[in-house]
Amino acid sequence: MARARENFVRLAEARTKRLLKDLDLLGNLSNKSNYSYSEEDVKAIFRAVSKKVQETELRFKMNIQSDHESDFRLPQ
Secondary structure, three states: OHHHHHHHHHHHHHHHHHHHHHHHHHHHOOOOOOOOOOHHHHHHHHHHHHHHHHHHHHHHHHOOOOOOOOOOOOOO
């Protein structure tokens, strides 16, 4: 059982750090001098992020597995 805990801690820390770094990188896109985006783009991004966070939290609470991958696209 201790091995399973060690694996969980190791992977959870690495994946959480990667997720937080990716959120920082996403935040870098807010620089209007380098990027052009609409309020609808921002809403779509954060709806998708919020939905995935809620789904992931539910997976922990209900001990269920996800059966699909996320696909996110903004209109061109």
